[in-house]
Amino acid sequence: MSRFEGSASYVATGELALAVNAAITLSRPLLVKGEPGTGKTQLAEEVARALDAPLFEWHVKSTSKSQHGLYEYDAVSRLRDSQLGDERVKDIANYIVPGMLWRAFECERRAVLLIDEIDKADIEFPNDLLRELDRMEFYVYETQTLVKARHRPVVFITSNNEKELPDAFLRRCFFHYIRFPDAETMERIVAVHHPGLKKALLAEALAAFYRIRDVPGLKKKPSTSELLDWIKLLVAEDIPPEALRADDAKASIPPLYGALLKNEQDVHLFEQLVFLNRRAGRPG
Amino acid sequence: MLIRFFLMLRAAGVPVSVTEFLALLDALAQGTVPLAGPPDKGTAPPERLTATESFYFLSRAVLVKDERHYDRFDRAFAAHFRGAEAAFEALLATELPADWLEMRFALALTDEEKARIESLGGWDALMETLRRRLEEQKARHQGGDRWIGTGGTSPFGNAGYNPEGIRIGGEGGNRRAVKIWERREFANLDDSVELGTRNIKLALRRLRRFARQGAADTLDLDGTIESTARRAGLLDIRMVPERHNAVKVLLFLDIGGSMDDHVRVCEELFSAARGEFKHLEHFYFHNFVYESVWKDNRRRHGERTPLPQVLHTYGPDYRLVFVGDATMSPYEILQPGGSIEHWNEEPGAAWMKRLLASFPRHAWLNPEPQDRWEYTPSIRITRELVEDRMFPLTLAGLDRAMRSLQ
Numbered sequence: 001m002s003r004f005e006g007s008a009s010y011v012a013t014g015e016l017a018l019a020v021n022a023a024i025t026l027s028r029p030l031l032v033k034g035e036p037g038t039g040k041t042q043l044a045e046e047v048a049r050a051l052d053a054p055l056f057e058w059h060v061k062s063t064s065k066s067q068h069g070l071y072e073y074d075a076v077s078r079l080r081d082s083q084l085g086d087e088r089v090k091d092i093a094n095y096i097v098p099g100m101l102w103r104a105f106e107c108e109r110r111a112v113l114l115i116d117e118i119d120k121a122d123i124e125f126p127n128d129l130l131r132e133l134d135r136m137e138f139y140v141y142e143t144q145t146l147v148k149a150r151h152r153p154v155v156f157i158t159s160n161n162e163k164e165l166p167d168a169f170l171r172r173c174f175f176h177y178i179r180f181p182d183a184e185t186m187e188r189i190v191a192v193h194h195p196g197l198k199k200a201l202l203a204e205a206l207a208a209f210y211r212i213r214d215v216p217g218l219k220k221k222p223s224t225s226e227l228l229d230w231i232k233l234l235v236a237e238d239i240p241p242e243a244l245r246a247d248d249a250k251a252s253i254p255p256l257y258g259a260l261l262k263n264e265q266d267v268h269l270f271e272q273l274v275f276l277n278r279r280a281g282r283p284g
Numbered sequence: 285m286l287i288r289f290f291l292m293l294r295a296a297g298v299p300v301s302v303t304e305f306l307a308l309l310d311a312l313a314q315g316t317v318p319l320a321g322p323p324d325k326g327t328a329p330p331e332r333l334t335a336t337e338s339f340y341f342l343s344r345a346v347l348v349k350d351e352r353h354y355d356r357f358d359r360a361f362a363a364h365f366r367g368a369e370a371a372f373e374a375l376l377a378t379e380l381p382a383d384w385l386e387m388r389f390a391l392a393l394t395d396e397e398k399a400r401i402e403s404l405g406g407w408d409a410l411m412e413t414l415r416r417r418l419e420e421q422k423a424r425h426q427g428g429d430r431w432i433g434t435g436g437t438s439p440f441g442n443a444g445y446n447p448e449g450i451r452i453g454g455e456g457g458n459r460r461a462v463k464i465w466e467r468r469e470f471a472n473l474d475d476s477v478e479l480g481t482r483n484i485k486l487a488l489r490r491l492r493r494f495a496r497q498g499a500a501d502t503l504d505l506d507g508t509i510e511s512t513a514r515r516a517g518l519l520d521i522r523m524v525p526e527r528h529n530a531v532k533v534l535l536f537l538d539i540g541g542s543m544d545d546h547v548r549v550c551e552e553l554f555s556a557a558r559g560e561f562k563h564l565e566h567f568y569f570h571n572f573v574y575e576s577v578w579k580d581n582r583r584r585h586g587e588r589t590p591l592p593q594v595l596h597t598y599g600p601d602y603r604l605v606f607v608g609d610a611t612m613s614p615y616e617i618l619q620p621g622g623s624i625e626h627w628n629e630e631p632g633a634a635w636m637k638r639l640l641a642s643f644p645r646h647a648w649l650n651p652e653p654q655d656r657w658e659y660t661p662s663i664r665i666t667r668e669l670v671e672d673r674m675f676p677l678t679l680a681g682l683d684r685a686m687r688s689l690q
């Protein structure tokens with residue numbers, strides 16, 4: 001029995017590790033929500049690595065149907081084969097293409113299954129998966145066989161809140177909302193991704209980052225992944241820590257801000273605030 | 285003991301089912317949480333949780349399925365584990381247990397500051413004022429996430445009370461001084477609070493869902509090929525609803541005075557959703573609708589649109605949405621000449637009835653908190669006029685409003 005405690009490349013807070021372990025122990029799906037860029041999708045990859053289990057990723061799109069995860073019947077190839085007189089056509093099983101769920105069920109070891117961005121799909125999508133996720137089995141009508149999981153996979157489901165998920169579905173899951181990391185956790189996250197970063201630069205970068213996040217009315221707040229990108233840029237460009245300091249009269253907005261602010265209204269808003277602050281004679 | 289907790293959660297409005305409760309007991313039985321002391325030191329996680337915290341996080345993961353309910357859960361959890369029914373009642377009534385405040389203050393103040401408090405009329409007087417302030421502030425902002433408002437009120441400013449600066453568990457090594465469930469970080473995710481900038485995005489999605497309706501069918505090429513192949517080549521035509529928006533909206537915004545802030549929120553909301561609607565027209569009015577409305581607030585006196593023209597221009601398939609606090613003198617609705625801006629020949633109610641007759645699908649969004657509607661006569665009158673289709677300007681209210689428009 002292995003427990004998940006975060007890894008060398010992923011910082012899991014105690015609460016997240018606890019939710020993950022509870023989901024593993026009781027083999028229930030774990031529904032993960034949170035701001036974009038807080039590492040929801042990455043969580044499944046890291047757990048798979050920590051448990052040394054194969055990972056199956058099912059990325060849901062607006063056109064996805066629940067059936068795609070189970071299997072697809074490739075009727076078009078079968079029709080073509082029948083017209084060409086291919087022998088394969090006699091066995092319908094040749095045209096059943098297993099989906100991610102099936103492959104995770106068939107796996108020799110316990111697998112990790114990621115159902116990414118479940119809210120992108122049609123509103124009925126989660127309801128169609130109720131039985132499959134609950135009993136971990138489904139029926140293939142074309143071949144009249146029952147597919148049953150050999151080992152109940154560890155299921156992670158991510159959502160961005162674009163649609164409400166049905167209650168019946170939620171009842172079967174555990175739920176964790178990844179909070180935006182506080183400064184302390186953030187330091188650990190950055191340390192994992194950029195070991196050997198100068199303390200001074202890190203402190204200034206984090207201060208600047210949280211200052212930007214605290215600007216009221218931003219259309220899109222910068223996220224963890226954007227912070228990591230930004231720090232990568234700062235290191236690559238060899239920006240000195242002093243350039244990030246708020247009370248520097250010359251610094252209007254942080255260098256390479258393009259990595260953090262993603263639309264022109266936000267940049268404009270931020271510039272205005274900096275300007276106002278400077279005129280008021282206090283550091284931004 | 286946990287059964288009481290379960291019932292308490294339900295009473296606090298967290299939708300918990302029995303299966304979920306059983307799952308929690310199951311999880312506890314399987315030892316997911318180190319209820320007896322910390323785990324062995326070999327596998328110590330970087331961030332050590334105490335047994336209570338572990339239980340808190342576990343029960344939250346198992347029982348709560350929506351971050352909007354985290355805040356309710358936190359409150360119920362705090363109430364249960366403080367262990368007194370009475371405290372829970374008080375919590376529901378005031379949102380803020382009194383001893384919490386005192387405890388916080390005692391922690392945060394230096395002796396010098398305490399002396400200054402004495403000079404301001406003593407501890408109790410100060411606490412009383414603060415409590416009143418908090419209530420007022422709640423009434424005015426309903427912000428939720430900063431439940432001790434940021435507007436540092438003067439006596440507390442003197443006494444060094446600044447919610448940003450107050451050392452609520454902030455001193456080194458004492459990071460956990462405030463219990464996690466007492467921080468109430470998820471308060472602004474509760475959907476019964478008023479719309480804020482963060483919530484707007486969610487609200488937009490509701491609007492979008494509303495906008496995607498009533499479209500015509502088009503040929504589903506993939507579906508047709510698929511089903512034709514399944515029928516061994518016999519042509520089988522499939523249709524799907526077209527992915528475009530047919531909903532037309534007529535938006536009437538109350539502007540001026542107390543409504544300005546809310547109007548800004550609504551305008552942002554609807555104009556961001558503009559692309560989603562087939563047509564979206566907006567008009568302004570002040571307090572109540574009379575014989576004319578206007579489109580540009582800066583030229584409100586020059587360029588007015590007579591209401592009959594609005595009635596004739598837009599067809600009955602438009603959905604009519606009002607945004608206003610409907611808080612005024614009842615005369616402004618019921619009497620000729622009641623308008624505070626000009627002499628109106630006919631009462632506002634008459635114009636309102638004409639509007640509603642032309643646009644049978646309508647809703648009124650009211651930013652005033654719903655529990656105050658009963659006490660404002662003009663809101664009651666307006667509610668009757670709009671056939672009870674008045675909804676609070678919250679996510680949940682917006683949801684209901686959109687449903688009633690369908």
